[in-house]
Amino acid sequence: MDPSRQKHFSVVDYVIFAVLLAASAGIGLYYALSGGRQRTTQEFLLADRSMRCLPVSLSLIASFQSAVAIIGVPAEIYTHGTQYWFMGCAYVLGLLIPAHVFIPVLYRLRLSSAYQYLELRFSKAVRVCGTLTFIFQMVVYMGVCVYTPAFALNAVTGFELWGTVLVTGLVCTLYTTVGGLKAVIWTDVFQTAVMFAGQLAVIVVGVQRAGGVSEVWRKVLEGNRISGLDLNPDPTERHTFWTLGVGGVFLMLSLYGVNQAQVQRYLSSRTERDAVRSCYMVFPSLQLALALSCIMGLVMFAQYCGEDHADKLKSSSRDAMVIYFVMDMLQGLPGLPGLFVACLFSAALSTISSAFNSLATVTMEDLIKPQFPSMSEARATLVSKALASSYGLLCLAMAYLTHLMGDSVLQVALKIFGMVGGPILGVFCLGMFFPCANSTGAVTGLGAGLLMAFWVGIGSIVTRSSKTELLAPSCHFVLESENTTSALQTTFRNITRPSGLRRFYSLSYMWYSGFSCFTVILTGLIISFLTGPMKEEDVTPGTIYPLGEKLLCFLPECVQKKLCCVTQPLSEEERLPPQHKDCNGLSCGHPPSSQEETEGLSSQPCCHNVEQETAV
Numbered sequence: 001m002d003p004s005r006q007k008h009f010s011v012v013d014y015v016i017f018a019v020l021l022a023a024s025a026g027i028g029l030y031y032a033l034s035g036g037r038q039r040t041t042q043e044f045l046l047a048d049r050s051m052r053c054l055p056v057s058l059s060l061i062a063s064f065q066s067a068v069a070i071i072g073v074p075a076e077i078y079t080h081g082t083q084y085w086f087m088g089c090a091y092v093l094g095l096l097i098p099a100h101v102f103i104p105v106l107y108r109l110r111l112s113s114a115y116q117y118l119e120l121r122f123s124k125a126v127r128v129c130g131t132l133t134f135i136f137q138m139v140v141y142m143g144v145c146v147y148t149p150a151f152a153l154n155a156v157t158g159f160e161l162w163g164t165v166l167v168t169g170l171v172c173t174l175y176t177t178v179g180g181l182k183a184v185i186w187t188d189v190f191q192t193a194v195m196f197a198g199q200l201a202v203i204v205v206g207v208q209r210a211g212g213v214s215e216v217w218r219k220v221l222e223g224n225r226i227s228g229l230d231l232n233p234d235p236t237e238r239h240t241f242w243t244l245g246v247g248g249v250f251l252m253l254s255l256y257g258v259n260q261a262q263v264q265r266y267l268s269s270r271t272e273r274d275a276v277r278s279c280y281m282v283f284p285s286l287q288l289a290l291a292l293s294c295i296m297g298l299v300m301f302a303q304y305c306g307e308d309h310a311d312k313l314k315s316s317s318r319d320a321m322v323i324y325f326v327m328d329m330l331q332g333l334p335g336l337p338g339l340f341v342a343c344l345f346s347a348a349l350s351t352i353s354s355a356f357n358s359l360a361t362v363t364m365e366d367l368i369k370p371q372f373p374s375m376s377e378a379r380a381t382l383v384s385k386a387l388a389s390s391y392g393l394l395c396l397a398m399a400y401l402t403h404l405m406g407d408s409v410l411q412v413a414l415k416i417f418g419m420v421g422g423p424i425l426g427v428f429c430l431g432m433f434f435p436c437a438n439s440t441g442a443v444t445g446l447g448a449g450l451l452m453a454f455w456v457g458i459g460s461i462v463t464r465s466s467k468t469e470l471l472a473p474s475c476h477f478v479l480e481s482e483n484t485t486s487a488l489q490t491t492f493r494n495i496t497r498p499s500g501l502r503r504f505y506s507l508s509y510m511w512y513s514g515f516s517c518f519t520v521i522l523t524g525l526i527i528s529f530l531t532g533p534m535k536e537e538d539v540t541p542g543t544i545y546p547l548g549e550k551l552l553c554f555l556p557e558c559v560q561k562k563l564c565c566v567t568q569p570l571s572e573e574e575r576l577p578p579q580h581k582d583c584n585g586l587s588c589g590h591p592p593s594s595q596e597e598t599e600g601l602s603s604q605p606c607c608h609n610v611e612q613e614t615a616v
């Protein structure tokens with residue numbers, strides 16, 4: 001890069017950045033020295049199950065909102081328009097389902113790790129497979145998270161790339177290792193605030209420099225960046241309402257429903273109601289985060305009108321351009337570039353710390369403790385700390401791998417979530433919704449899901465190199481070509497519509513979660529039936545979510561009665577105690593039962609948590 005274009009940091013900027021790192025480390029030390037001083041695994045890994053809903057909810061957003069989203073979403077909007085914003089639709093079901101399906105089941109089992117559920121429901125083998133899959137997912141994802149802010153900053157300001165990676169990794173390892181989950185959650189709260197502040201600052205200054213809100217709006221309209229609802233059902237279209245709004249629900253479920261990082265936060269809540277409430281509180285904040293990053297992309301477009309600034313950067317990546325834009329805007333305003341860098345690193349740190357702590361938890365609870373059941377609490381805590389710090393070092397190594405990949409970082413992260421998170425979601429769904437699924441089915445299903453996901457994922461990477469991407473036009477030639485563009489796109493699509501395997505490989509990455517989840521469920525059910533389905537009385541009480549009954553609650557009485565007759569052999573209706581038969585004034589229509597003494601969630605009434613639901 002031309003050194004004269006390099007963006008420089010003033011003293012105030014360095015101070016702000018240093019304050020972020022120092023404050024995070026400070027919070028870690030505070031929790032290392034207060035409370036129970038992190039001497040038990042209950043405290044280190046589960047915050048003594050004492051957290052209230054506000055910190056938990058802010059921490060829930062922070063877990064998967066990293067610099068990848070802060071840089072990647074504006075880059076996506078700048079290049080392809082606002083279609084990605086429809087992701088916000090997926091947040092509705094993507095948070096309601098975890099709150100009312102996954103949290104009740106997992107919380108009531110008083111687990112320490114999400115994958116313990118898999119042993120209770122299936123067997124030890126399924127638990128170990130689930131844990132290993134999760135470890136793989138988080139380790140790869142962590143690499144992207146540490147690498148992204150360091151890379152972007154390096155491309156624009158000349159900050160030493162590997163130095164930045166090292167500092168991020170080490171600070172984070174430090175406070176995670178000494179302060180445990182309490183430190184992770186409270187640093188998340190602080191870091192989420194810094195993250196929002198940084199994004200807001202860029203938008204306010206950017207709008208002002210671009211000539212006001214109306215001017216920004218005029219330019220993005222001219223540049224064709226405001227996308228309407230795209231209802232094209234083609235599953236190979238990268239972003240449409242269906243891929244984002246429906247495929248996105250599976251992505252959200254795999255993150256907010258069954259991912260250890262999030263489940264651990266639900267489990268650390270004081271009560272189940274706090275856990276559910278915090279899940280609800282994630283919704284507005286997540287919408288705000290999405291809106292801020294989308295608006296940043298639009299402001300950036302208004303400023304540059306789709307020009308390519310690659311000549312001024314070491315890299316041609318759109319991700320680096322976002323940082324270039326920010327530094328360009330904030331130049332000459334002391335403190336603001338520092339605030340934005342702090343925002344990026346806050347986002348990254350909060351994600352990496354969640355990853356370290358959740359990885360330490362599963363390694364301890366799922367892999368080590370079962371092998372050494374007599375291990376003392378002090379020793380277990382020491383080992384957990386050692387684990388948290390060794391994952392810290394591993395993450396530095398993974399950052400190097402990401403360095404070698406080179407793709408839009410947002411796409412890489414969402415692909416990892418889909419390819420690896422989707423199959424894990426599938427196993428949990430298989431366990432919770434299908435009492436007949438057995439352990440062999442679950443293991444085979446998980447394997448099949450991973451296989452299919454990697455097949456399509458790797459296939460898409462291999463075939464991508466030959467695919468040309470048609471970008472939305474910049475505002476320079478858009479005035480005359482606004483209508484021709486869509487015609488052009490249609491023709492382009494028709495000419496290049498791939499066939500056979502290539503068509504399979506071009507499946508939108510937003511469908512990866514849903515696709516692999518269904519593969520797991522389908523394979524799991526088929527294998528379970530072939531190898532002898534699980535008998536209902538063998539299923540651990542409380543591990544099944546009575547999906548059929550819950551759905552029946554919403555149907556008219558006569559329909560329920562009919563369905564109950566049809567589904568009787570498989571469903572759990574018969575186990576329902578008669579005193580619970582009233583759901584929201586609607587009779588569930590269950591036949592009287594003789595097996596009323598069954599315990600656990602599988603025998604819970606249709607609307608057992610009506611009280612909680614209305615209270616939220």
Ligand SMILES: CC(C)(CO)[C@@H](O)C(=O)NCCC(=O)O
Nearest residue numbers: 064065066067068069070413414
């Ligand atoms: C995962 C969602 C969709 C919701 O939390 C969003 O935060 C996102 O797009 N994250 C990208 C990955 C990352 O920021 O690391």
Ligand code: NA
Nearest residue numbers: 062065347351
């Ligand atoms: Na984060």
